[in-house]
Amino acid sequence: MSHDLIKKIFLPRFANTALSVGDDAGVISLPGGERLAVSTDSHVVWPLFFPGGDIGRLAVCGTVNDVAVMGARPLYLTAGFILEEGLDFSILKSIVESMQKAAMEAGVEIISGDTKVVQKGKADGIYINTAGVGLIPGDVDISGRNAKSGDRVILSGPIGDHGIAVLVARGELGFFSDITSDVAPLNHMVSSILERTRNVHVFRDPTRGGLATTLNEIAQQSQVGIVIHEPTIPVNPSTAAACEILGFDPLYVANEGKLICIVAPQDAKTVLDVMHESPYGEQAVVIGEVVENPKNRVLEKTSFGSTRVVDVLAGEMLPRIC
Amino acid sequence: MSHDLIKKIFLPRFANTALSVGDDAGVISLPGGERLAVSTDSHVVWPLFFPGGDIGRLAVCGTVNDVAVMGARPLYLTAGFILEEGLDFSILKSIVESMQKAAMEAGVEIISGDTKVVQKGKADGIYINTAGVGLIPGDVDISGRNAKSGDRVILSGPIGDHGIAVLVARGELGFFSDITSDVAPLNHMVSSILERTRNVHVFRDPTRGGLATTLNEIAQQSQVGIVIHEPTIPVNPSTAAACEILGFDPLYVANEGKLICIVAPQDAKTVLDVMHESPYGEQAVVIGEVVENPKNRVLEKTSFGSTRVVDVLAGEMLPRIC
Numbered sequence: 053m054s055h056d057l058i059k060k061i062f063l064p065r066f067a068n069t070a071l072s073v074g075d076d077a078g079v080i081s082l083p084g085g086e087r088l089a090v091s092t093d094s095h096v097v098w099p100l101f102f103p104g105g106d107i108g109r110l111a112v113c114g115t116v117n118d119v120a121v122m123g124a125r126p127l128y129l130t131a132g133f134i135l136e137e138g139l140d141f142s143i144l145k146s147i148v149e150s151m152q153k154a155a156m157e158a159g160v161e162i163i164s165g166d167t168k169v170v171q172k173g174k175a176d177g178i179y180i181n182t183a184g185v186g187l188i189p190g191d192v193d194i195s196g197r198n199a200k201s202g203d204r205v206i207l208s209g210p211i212g213d214h215g216i217a218v219l220v221a222r223g224e225l226g227f228f229s230d231i232t233s234d235v236a237p238l239n240h241m242v243s244s245i246l247e248r249t250r251n252v253h254v255f256r257d258p259t260r261g262g263l264a265t266t267l268n269e270i271a272q273q274s275q276v277g278i279v280i281h282e283p284t285i286p287v288n289p290s291t292a293a294a295c296e297i298l299g300f301d302p303l304y305v306a307n308e309g310k311l312i313c314i315v316a317p318q319d320a321k322t323v324l325d326v327m328h329e330s331p332y333g334e335q336a337v338v339i340g341e342v343v344e345n346p347k348n349r350v351l352e353k354t355s356f357g358s359t360r361v362v363d364v365l366a367g368e369m370l371p372r373i374c
Numbered sequence: 375m376s377h378d379l380i381k382k383i384f385l386p387r388f389a390n391t392a393l394s395v396g397d398d399a400g401v402i403s404l405p406g407g408e409r410l411a412v413s414t415d416s417h418v419v420w421p422l423f424f425p426g427g428d429i430g431r432l433a434v435c436g437t438v439n440d441v442a443v444m445g446a447r448p449l450y451l452t453a454g455f456i457l458e459e460g461l462d463f464s465i466l467k468s469i470v471e472s473m474q475k476a477a478m479e480a481g482v483e484i485i486s487g488d489t490k491v492v493q494k495g496k497a498d499g500i501y502i503n504t505a506g507v508g509l510i511p512g513d514v515d516i517s518g519r520n521a522k523s524g525d526r527v528i529l530s531g532p533i534g535d536h537g538i539a540v541l542v543a544r545g546e547l548g549f550f551s552d553i554t555s556d557v558a559p560l561n562h563m564v565s566s567i568l569e570r571t572r573n574v575h576v577f578r579d580p581t582r583g584g585l586a587t588t589l590n591e592i593a594q595q596s597q598v599g600i601v602i603h604e605p606t607i608p609v610n611p612s613t614a615a616a617c618e619i620l621g622f623d624p625l626y627v628a629n630e631g632k633l634i635c636i637v638a639p640q641d642a643k644t645v646l647d648v649m650h651e652s653p654y655g656e657q658a659v660v661i662g663e664v665v666e667n668p669k670n671r672v673l674e675k676t677s678f679g680s681t682r683v684v685d686v687l688a689g690e691m692l693p694r695i696c
Contacts, residue, residue, distance in 0.1 A: 096490045127402070132503040170694060371492075
């Protein structure tokens, strides 16, 4: 529905280059020549607290990552809070402390804030919007449009943990698990990679819609094909088991601390080395490559040797996961 | 409550210069020397449509104005939508069209967007967050801290229309009126003033909490007193009548298209002249002056010749007015 809304309602009316490119952040050029990446995300995750994180950490990391994947150094965040009347002060305090901690880890400052209160029953505890501003170094040109045939597709670690951790935390599934959300700021890993090589074509974090949706977006933006290899894609055993029980494909489950990096083959080892040194990239692997055809498509070579088309999901599989 | 929250929960944890100054937007300096004003506002106004505007126009103008009152030229907005499941597509379309129209009037581009959908009953149709980025010209230094004893306080027009228009639109009062919200982008008026004189000390738009709250904020930021003269403060007759029936003081009712400008006495006429030429400033008047004592206080000389202290309200008089 989000895809549909964006195409039918928003894009025709807010037409401008930054938006129609379809990257995670808009890129703007200032008169002085500096380029900024600007992004926004509203967070409505339920429950507010889940193993590995909470709505506060999510709100900071989500926007930090959207800015970072443009190759930008995230500097500043704004935070807009919608509070449901009667929200426990201690819950709010704990969420704000978590935001502070995540902002410190990411090295960003929250420079503008706003709070609105709505009546009981008109929100679900708290919704948080963050917007982020980051500075793009002069010689960096990273976009979902830049994938080239022959490029390698690198993934920083196992997929699906965030979505499943939140779902389990709702307590509606009738089972418990040790799955922890991967929610984390990826900007330091991005900076470290760019320090070693400026030759990155695409960065992207596979959030809502999961790895499958993000790779499809990149394939369409770059008008290329992407082939991934099922056996190489890391999935934690508990998450794989939960997905099997629930009938989910982990390729479509949201992540909040994973980085996709698409580079020329000769740069793949450098990127992998840097990721392996990062606390959030220890299990980084090459999961596939960019091909010329079929254009705008993602294919998966399965463990059984067959090939299947990895489509974009029509609906939202897991609502309020972020 | 918002004041309380900000002081007790947010400020201690998000401590940084931009936030603690207490202006409507945070000011950041880029390595290249350019300064940006960055601001955010979440909008939860109810009803979504009211005479003179709607939540879409409000979301654009609110943030445009917060950026403009820093003396900045608003350039870019982000927009985050929280939609209640089942929201009528035609309502969304009409709100987005209104945003587009307001953005065109203000001359800003919406460069990043996000939509989240929550279950029926977990929001009230639609909430919209906007964040804005504007460029501050090199020689402009405008802040609520800059009011000086002897300065004149100029108000661009009649107060209280927005709050009362929204309240009447709720249909709970048992009466109707011809009151129209003043919601409007003020950035062109701000630019026109700055083209004629760079010597503006304070710009501010008196939104939530009304003129009284905003003047109190300025008095505290600048550590000065502000004296206003009741007979000079413009209030439309219908709004004055509604306030009388409802027991409201128009000084505390929200505006969404009014500008306060504080300047040295010799610059007052220039500012008034420019305001009078603007479509949103035809009724601009000098309403008072800045005094050295009593510090951090706003006083009103009433029509009867007496003087009263204009305090900050403890609670929120009108919830969900913006």
